[in-house]
Amino acid sequence: MKLQTQALCWQSAAAYIVRDVSLHVAEGELVGLIGPNGSGKSTLLRMIYRVLQPTSGGVTADGHDIWRLSARDNARRMAVLAQEDGSEFGFSAREVVLMGRTPHKTPFERDSEADLALVDQALRRVGATHLADRTFATLSGGEKQRVLIARALTQQAGLLVLDEPTNHLDVRYQFEIMNLIRSLGTSAIAALHELHIAAHYCDRLYLLQAGQIVAHGTPAQVLTAETIAAAYRVRAHVHLHPHSGKPRIDFLPDDPL
Amino acid sequence: MSASSFVAASPPSLFLAQRQRMTLLLTSLSGLLLLSLTFSITMGPVDISPAAVWQITLHKLGALVGLDIMRGDWTTAQYNIVWLIRLPRVLLAALVGAGLAVVGVTMQAMVRNPLADPYLLGVSSGASVGAVCVLAYGALGFAGGYALSLGAFAGALAACVAVYLLAHSSGRLLAPRLILGGVAIGYCLSGVTSLITLTAGQRELANAVLTWILGSLAGTQWSDLGLPAVALIAGTLWLALQARALNALLSGDDTASTLGVDTTRVRRSLFLVVSLLTGVMVAVSGAIGFVGLMIPHITRMLVGCEHGRVLPVSMLIGAIFLIWVDVLARISFAPAEVPVGIFTALLGGPFFVWLLYRQRLPAGMGQ
Numbered sequence: 144m145k146l147q148t149q150a151l152c153w154q155s156a157a158a159y160i161v162r163d164v165s166l167h168v169a170e171g172e173l174v175g176l177i178g179p180n181g182s183g184k185s186t187l188l189r190m191i192y193r194v195l196q197p198t199s200g201g202v203t204a205d206g207h208d209i210w211r212l213s214a215r216d217n218a219r220r221m222a223v224l225a226q227e228d229g230s231e232f233g234f235s236a237r238e239v240v241l242m243g244r245t246p247h248k249t250p251f252e253r254d255s256e257a258d259l260a261l262v263d264q265a266l267r268r269v270g271a272t273h274l275a276d277r278t279f280a281t282l283s284g285g286e287k288q289r290v291l292i293a294r295a296l297t298q299q300a301g302l303l304v305l306d307e308p309t310n311h312l313d314v315r316y317q318f319e320i321m322n323l324i325r326s327l328g329t330s331a332i333a334a335l336h337e338l339h340i341a342a343h344y345c346d347r348l349y350l351l352q353a354g355q356i357v358a359h360g361t362p363a364q365v366l367t368a369e370t371i372a373a374a375y376r377v378r379a380h381v382h383l384h385p386h387s388g389k390p391r392i393d394f395l396p397d398d399p400l
Numbered sequence: 401m402s403a404s405s406f407v408a409a410s411p412p413s414l415f416l417a418q419r420q421r422m423t424l425l426l427t428s429l430s431g432l433l434l435l436s437l438t439f440s441i442t443m444g445p446v447d448i449s450p451a452a453v454w455q456i457t458l459h460k461l462g463a464l465v466g467l468d469i470m471r472g473d474w475t476t477a478q479y480n481i482v483w484l485i486r487l488p489r490v491l492l493a494a495l496v497g498a499g500l501a502v503v504g505v506t507m508q509a510m511v512r513n514p515l516a517d518p519y520l521l522g523v524s525s526g527a528s529v530g531a532v533c534v535l536a537y538g539a540l541g542f543a544g545g546y547a548l549s550l551g552a553f554a555g556a557l558a559a560c561v562a563v564y565l566l567a568h569s570s571g572r573l574l575a576p577r578l579i580l581g582g583v584a585i586g587y588c589l590s591g592v593t594s595l596i597t598l599t600a601g602q603r604e605l606a607n608a609v610l611t612w613i614l615g616s617l618a619g620t621q622w623s624d625l626g627l628p629a630v631a632l633i634a635g636t637l638w639l640a641l642q643a644r645a646l647n648a649l650l651s652g653d654d655t656a657s658t659l660g661v662d663t664t665r666v667r668r669s670l671f672l673v674v675s676l677l678t679g680v681m682v683a684v685s686g687a688i689g690f691v692g693l694m695i696p697h698i699t700r701m702l703v704g705c706e707h708g709r710v711l712p713v714s715m716l717i718g719a720i721f722l723i724w725v726d727v728l729a730r731i732s733f734a735p736a737e738v739p740v741g742i743f744t745a746l747l748g749g750p751f752f753v754w755l756l757y758r759q760r761l762p763a764g765m766g767q
Contacts, residue, residue: 194654218660225654233705234647245648246660250641259416298659 144205144220144301144330145170146191151200153186153354160186162354164200168302168332173325175341176334177365178351179375184334185226185306187351191332192223192304204302218246221302222295224288226310236282236290237275240265243297258297265296269323285316292323305333309340342366342390350374366390372400422709425702429716436723437494441486443727445734448478456482489620490723492684493740495628496617497691497722498715499681502636503674504692505699505714509646509707510670511578517692518678520579522559522586524689527682528593530555532609536600549627553679559585560675615688615741617726624684631680635673636715642666643707650705688741690748691718697755 146168153161161183168174176184189195191202193209202209204220212220222243234242240262241254248254266272269289274282279290288308295303308324309317317337321344324331335341341348341362348365350358352374358365363383371379371392378398381390441453455472460483462469474482500518507516507523518524533539534551543550566581567574597609611618639646645666648656656663681688699714722740725747729740 189654192654192658194657213660214657214662215660218658221658223655223658225652225658233700234651235704238647238704238706239651242644242648242651242659245644248644250644 144168146221146302146330146332147203148187148191149201149203151187151190151202152198153183153190153195154198159354161190161197164351164354164356166332166349166356166359168330170330171328172330172346173344174332175345175348175362176332176351177336177338177341177348182351182374183354184351186354188304188306188332188334192221192225193217215246218298218300220300221304222298222300223304224291224295224306224308226306234279235275236271236277236279236286237262237266239279239290240275240293240297243294243299246298261297261299262293265293266290268296269293284311285313285320288312288316288320289323292320292327296327301330303327303329303331303333305331307334307336310336338366338371338392342392363388363390366392376400422703426712426716429713429720433494433716433720433723436720437490440490440493440723440727441482443731444481444486446478446481448474448482452478453482457487484621488622488625489617489726492620492625492628493617493722493726494719495625495632496681496685496688497695497718497720499628499632499635499677499718500688500691500722501695501699501714501718502632502639502711503677503681505696505707505710506639506646506670506674507692508696509650510667510674512650512652513579514697515693516579516582517690518556518674518682519586519687519689519692521582522563522584522589523556523582523675523678524682524687525586525589525593526559526562527552527556527679528613528687529589529596530558530679531612531683532593532596535609535612536596536602536605545623546627549680549683552683553676555589556679556682557672557675559589560671564671611739612686613741614739615686615744616737616739617685617729618737618739620684628680628684631677635677636711638673639670640708640711642670643711646707647705650707686739686741688722688744690744690751691722694748694751695721 148164148166151161151164152159164187166174176187178184186195190197193202193212193214196210204212204217207220209217241258243265244254244258244261248258263272266275269292271286271289271293274286274290279287282290303324305324308320312320317340321340324333325344333345335345345362347360348358348362349356350365350370357374358370366381367390368379368381371377371381378395378400380393380395382393383389384391438450438453442448442450452472452474455470456474456479459470459472504517507518507521508514510516511521530551530553531548533555534547540547540551562585563578563582566585567578569577593609593613597606645656645661648659648661649663649666651659653663695714695718696710699710699717703709703713722744725743726740728743729738732738
């Protein structure tokens, strides 16, 4: 699944929150969206996953304008892990995963054995079979993310949109979740907070600052000492890992800019 | 490998076990409903045996299709009490209880707040204003016997629309504003109802309206049952088709939307169905509070949040509940009768306090 945005803008009464953002995700690519807090990452993603209508510009998924698709058709193309997921109600993990079938069912259809098999399969895939009958709200952050990834899998969409999937997770679970996402091989775009995660896992990055893309390319091209200093206002030393060639960042908080 | 062989190969699913449990639960609740209907009819100033209840009912039903069956040794007085007085009333209690429970379930999902019920969102108050206008001014005279229902529906819908518009901001529905707006509009409309009642200059009206505001099933006739029955069946069937959408809505608007639910359209139609059901129920029974609040909670404790299960179970529990509360209203201060709404309030208030005390705002309030 290919995703493309064209000159996306979102404007509040006072100012542009997102301005002129054109980006793309190629088949099978994991694309990272980085930038300081308030740079417009979430707003941009909400326009991509068809919840926020852009002031101008457009989003296409495999060439289809997403706003000309119904919510249902769109949901069969992209699955979303949003930051706030309100599944605070007493649903079991299995019920949450089964919700991934929503866009595939008509009101008159019952859940079929095939649906339930997909749910079991997805839970196995993310290693959450043992969580199936637990109440979703009582799971830990990492467990919740795994269950939501399972939901995305049962949605059988070609594109994953992730808003800070590693937020509030311990380091170990950050890697676990990112490894899992990487291993799916689905095209994906993820807003990411931690630069070392973005550097290690993403094929390409877009750096967003004040609603605009200020740098894009491979992690090595985007994550330089200069761009980090300009966007995050922190001095850093960046070197490329001798084996992987991926950038590693040492922050130097004691050094003045 | 086909899907079914895949399932056969996997360990027996708890999910399927859950389905069997569900069937069992629905069967036992239906049985309980039948027992409740029977025994609640036997209770009252005149004792009537359960057997007589069924003999009279089956005899009458048989007569309707031209059969002469179950000719027992009951008296005409017993026949009149069962067929003309108690049976329609008990059936209406069941219909209204079921309807209010279903409305409560739906509203709680719509606004993602376990405190929502037709009372809280001003819908009942709107229905009351509409109905009181009909009683006091003879409004909607063209609708004949349905004027009261039509007035209540119009009032409920108007209140719903007002609350909806208040809560709408830049294309999004804000749940906190929905609740606060509902409370505000509810108070205004209660004021309007009282004003109309006191200034209409009809002494009997004040009494009629008072009983009715408190919620009462007294004096139910067979002709009162048709509209609520049709509305309940049609409304609940439609809601059952929306079960997946309701589940998704409970997880939040963005999530629902990314799961393929057209949230704006679904919510709009839910508003319409909720207004219709509330209007029809309020028109026949007055404003009976707390049923729409308590029954969904009790149901979720039993079967979780999934609406495919919550809707039918809450309907049955609501029906059983209101049948018995109405029995209390009939017999506890006999020969005087207390409006049933007073008893639902007396039970509902402490129920909620108990929930708070247990620190367990069930399935819905988060932690």
